Amino acid sequence: MDGRDESELAGLLRAAIAGDARAYGDFLLRAASLVRGFAGRKIVRGGIDAEDIVQETLLAIHLKRHTWRDDTPVTPWLFAIARYKLIDAFRRRGRREEVEMGEIAESFAQPEPDTVSDREIGRALDTLAPGQRAAVAAVCVDGRSISETAKHLGMSETTVRVALHRGLKAIGRRFGRS
Amino acid sequence: MDTNELVQLLAADARPRGASISSVWWGAVGLAITLAAAVFLATLDPRPDIVAAAETPRFLLKFVVAIMLAASAFGLDRALSRPGGTWRKAMPYLAAAPVLLAMAVIVELLLLPPDTWSAKLVGTNSVVCLTFIPLLGIGPLIIFLLALRHGAPARPILAGAVAGLLAGGIAATFYAVQCTDDSPLFVATWYTAAISGLAVAGAVGAHLFARW
Numbered sequence: 530m531d532g533r534d535e536s537e538l539a540g541l542l543r544a545a546i547a548g549d550a551r552a553y554g555d556f557l558l559r560a561a562s563l564v565r566g567f568a569g570r571k572i573v574r575g576g577i578d579a580e581d582i583v584q585e586t587l588l589a590i591h592l593k594r595h596t597w598r599d600d601t602p603v604t605p606w607l608f609a610i611a612r613y614k615l616i617d618a619f620r621r622r623g624r625r626e627e628v629e630m631g632e633i634a635e636s637f638a639q640p641e642p643d644t645v646s647d648r649e650i651g652r653a654l655d656t657l658a659p660g661q662r663a664a665v666a667a668v669c670v671d672g673r674s675i676s677e678t679a680k681h682l683g684m685s686e687t688t689v690r691v692a693l694h695r696g697l698k699a700i701g702r703r704f705g706r707s
Numbered sequence: 708m709d710t711n712e713l714v715q716l717l718a719a720d721a722r723p724r725g726a727s728i729s730s731v732w733w734g735a736v737g738l739a740i741t742l743a744a745a746v747f748l749a750t751l752d753p754r755p756d757i758v759a760a761a762e763t764p765r766f767l768l769k770f771v772v773a774i775m776l777a778a779s780a781f782g783l784d785r786a787l788s789r790p791g792g793t794w795r796k797a798m799p800y801l802a803a804a805p806v807l808l809a810m811a812v813i814v815e816l817l818l819l820p821p822d823t824w825s826a827k828l829v830g831t832n833s834v835v836c837l838t839f840i841p842l843l844g845i846g847p848l849i850i851f852l853l854a855l856r857h858g859a860p861a862r863p864i865l866a867g868a869v870a871g872l873l874a875g876g877i878a879a880t881f882y883a884v885q886c887t888d889d890s891p892l893f894v895a896t897w898y899t900a901a902i903s904g905l906a907v908a909g910a911v912g913a914h915l916f917a918r919w
Contacts, residue, residue, distance in 0.1 A: 701919065
């Protein structure tokens with residue numbers, strides 16, 4: 530991380546906010562690798578997957594990008610979001626462990642499910658309204674563009690954009706609450 | 708969902724971006740002042756001797772302290788609503804209003820004979836003060852909690868408490884127009900108690916509604 534990275538990142542995010550989706554994708558991938566390093570250093574005990582922190586941070590960056598002042602450095606803003614999401618994950622894990630302990634006390638013969646655990650965000654996807662889920666799944670799982678998704682689902686592009694945006698906000702709200 | 712898929716998804720949603728947090732704060736404070744003014748006009752009247760009172764330093768001091776509190780809380784909460792914001796730099800300004808009020812209390816104690824202290828402290832309408840400052844402040848507080856919810860406060864409880872101080876500063880400014888107790892002893896006791904109540908309500912409200 531040096532001054533050049535910082536100004537490149539700021540440039541990418543400024544372009545993204547002006548509507549450049551490609552610059553935004555680049556920005557998010559670079560942000561992801563910074564957060565991955567950060568989370569990897571901070572998580573010393575098991576129980577939290579660094580990649581979950583990466584994904585929750587990216588979603589928060591997206592939903593809260595209006596809180597970045599474009600005349601200030603990006604990285605302090607980005608790491609502050611990552612730190613908040615990490616603390617939030619520790620807090621939620623603490624609560625979940627309590628819940629799991631309670632469940633174990635009630636019925637401790639439950640076999641461990643041996644499916645690979647899906648990402649937290651993937652699980653949140655299942656709770657969306659059908660239209661939102663279809664839009665989100667078409668864009669991210671099938672890798673379609675907005676216009677392809679609109680054609681595929683028989684909706685207007687605006688409807689797809691709105692469904693996508695609302696779906697992302699709904700996923701974000703789940704993390705603030707739980 | 709792997710991270711590359713998520714990036715693709717977020718990039719597809721690049722266009723709509725919320726209103727910038729700084730314009731939201733200015734809008735919120737304008738709306739809050741309007742709302743507090745409307746509640747004031749609907750429920751209270753200016754004190755009858757306001758013209759004469761306006762020439763006394765004790766009466767004017769109430770406005771200076773309340774506006775200083777609101778201004779410093781406004782600057783601090785704007786910084787607190789942004790991740791990585793420089794809120795620590797804005798923190799010391801929050802002490803300005805309490806320090807000024809404390810100095811006024813000391814001067815008041817020096818000026819007044821000790822046997823009048825308790826009468827000045829109790830005043831004539833502390834219950835009205837404890838009722839109307841929260842009543843004038845609750846609407847503004849809700850507006851500021853919505854602003855915090857739109858932002859991304861990394862310390863929601865602190866940000867909520869400061870939102871309560873901001874709402875309290877605005878409410879106290881309006882309430883002071885009606886209030887006939889001008890002694891700093893009264894202000895330091897009852898205004899502080901009423902504003903602290905709003906700060907606690909703000910902290911709880913932000914803990915419940917401004918997490919993200």
